[in-house]
Amino acid sequence: MEAFRDGSLKVSALISVRRASQRAILLGKGGAALGAVGTAARAEIASVLGRPVHLKLFVKVAPDWPERAEALRAIGLA
Numbered sequence: 001m002e003a004f005r006d007g008s009l010k011v012s013a014l015i016s017v018r019r020a021s022q023r024a025i026l027l028g029k030g031g032a033a034l035g036a037v038g039t040a041a042r043a044e045i046a047s048v049l050g051r052p053v054h055l056k057l058f059v060k061v062a063p064d065w066p067e068r069a070e071a072l073r074a075i076g077l078a
Helices: 020-027 029-049 069-074
Strands: 009-017 053-061
Touching: 009 020, 009 029, 020 029, 020 053, 029 053
Parallel strands: 009 053
Antiparallel strands: none
């Protein structure tokens, strides 16, 4: 997260999936599905924090991410 002088925040988030086919589903045609997810998430985060949010979402194919202990710790599951 990065705070700006105007009080808004920049939030970057990585979404890991196991297969390229899952990435394609998440992105949707022309990025429409990910755009919808981002719009809803941005509104929810801004509502909780009470300030504008600039949200950047990235989708990465990482076949082994659920088996990696550090990946699970990073999201609070281990």
